[in-house]
Amino acid sequence: xxxxxxxxxxxxxxxxxxxxxxxxxxVSFEKHAGGFPDGEQYVxxxxxxxxxxxxxxxxxxxxxxxxxxxxxxxxxxxxxxxxLTAVIPYFGxxxxxxxxxxxxxxxxxTMAKHIALDADEMLTMTIHxxxxxxxxxxxxxxxxxxxxxxRYLKAAGADLLLAPDDGxxxxxxxxxxxxxxxxxxxxxxxxxxxxxxxxxxxxxVKGKSVAIVDDVISTGGTIATAAKELKAQxxxxxxxxxxxxxxxxxxxxxxxxxxEIAATDTVASPHTKVSVAPExxxxxxxLTG
Ligand code: R5P
Numbered sequence: 018x019x020x021x022x023x024x025x026x027x028x029x030x031x032x033x034x035x036x037x038x039x040x041x042x043x044v045s046f047e048k049h050a051g052g053f054p055d056g057e058q059y060v061x062x063x064x065x066x067x068x069x070x071x072x073x074x075x076x077x078x079x080x081x082x083x084x085x086x087x088x089x090x091x092x093x094x095x096x097x098x099x100x101l102t103a104v105i106p107y108f109g110x111x112x113x114x115x116x117x118x119x120x121x122x123x124x125x126x127t128m129a130k131h132i133a134l135d136a137d138e139m140l141t142m143t144i145h146x147x148x149x150x151x152x153x154x155x156x157x158x159x160x161x162x163x164x165x166x167x168r169y170l171k172a173a174g175a176d177l178l179l180a181p182d183d184g185x186x187x188x189x190x191x192x193x194x195x196x197x198x199x200x201x202x203x204x205x206x207x208x209x210x211x212x213x214x215x216x217x218x219x220x221x222v223k224g225k226s227v228a229i230v231d232d233v234i235s236t237g238g239t240i241a242t243a244a245k246e247l248k249a250q251x252x253x254x255x256x257x258x259x260x261x262x263x264x265x266x267x268x269x270x271x272x273x274x275x276x277e278i279a280a281t282d283t284v285a286s287p288h289t290k291v292s293v294a295p296e297x298x299x300x301x302x303x304l305t306g
Contacts, residue, residue: 018305019066023075023089025082026106029282030074032294033104037301042066044089060088067097072301073136076284077128078109078263090135102304103136104297106283107261114146129153140300142283142293143188143232143260160300162260162293163188165281166230167195169291173279175228175256179220181205181243182231188260189230198228203243211266213242223251234259234280237271244274260293262286 018039022030024046034041043063046052053059058081071093075086086105093101113124129152132139138156143163150157170178170192178198180189182205193200204216220227227247229240234257244255254276262280264272272278279290 237268
């Protein structure tokens with residue numbers, strides 16, 4: 018087995034190769050210094066993969082990472098790899114998982130169809146809707162990123178874990194077992210892509226350190242709304258945690274209400290504090306027996 022990392026996931030790919038004790042294949046991402054003037058991407062594998070089971074690690078966000086994923090998968094196949102396992106730590110284009118109106122692209126299916134062209138199987142992490150896995154014409158599996166957050170939360174010693182909506186309930190329940198802390202949840206209503214509202218609820222958090230656990234932080238609106246509610250009810254400290262930290266738009270400004278932010282390395286950001294390499298390594302060992 019050898020591990021290849023796309024530029025969106027290099028630290029995680031290297032950590033995964035270390036965790037598995039297998040070689041990491043370096044990639045050149047520029048043909049000339051500065052790259053192509055029109056911004057087209059380029060990849061070249063810098064060591065052989067013929068006859069190897071190759072694990073390609075690349076988050077499919079933002080858009081250039083999608084193109085790079087396809088270039089790498091194709092190069093790996095052309096170089097004679099015997100098996101290709103796609104590890105997509107954060108599955109970008111997972112939001113549109115159904116056709117809500119005639120003529121719409123089902124983006125998650127589009128991605129699944131094209132990933133399956135070169136990959137024999139796909140592993141991704143903590144997806145919003147696990148039904149997406151059935152859109153793949155190859156074996157597709159969700160790996161939980163919550164154990165990584167649970168380890169972080171256990172060390173951080175939060176008094177209470179909070180799911181910002183009922184969708185995150187399954188995540189906070191899993192994290193609570195690992196962190197050995199109680200949990201609660203809020204009822205959230207999404208008004209638009211940027212605005213959410215929570216139903217008032219007494220949380221008994223006066224003087225407590227509370228960690229919010231979610232799958233994704235995008236604009237930070239969901240976490241900020243929950244954090245304001247916690248502070249209003251007397252929480253002494255609010256730690257915002259997520260598996261996938263996108264931090265788009267005004268996220269940093271929105272999240273100033275939090276005392277700390279922690280995300281995993283499925284998406285690299287200044288808030289990446291914990292690696293999911295052990296989780297993917299375990300899943301790959303299970304896959305290969
Ligand atoms: C949605 O229900 C998800 O679990 C997240 O809560 C959501 O994607 C976060 O988005 P934002 O940070 O923009 O509120």
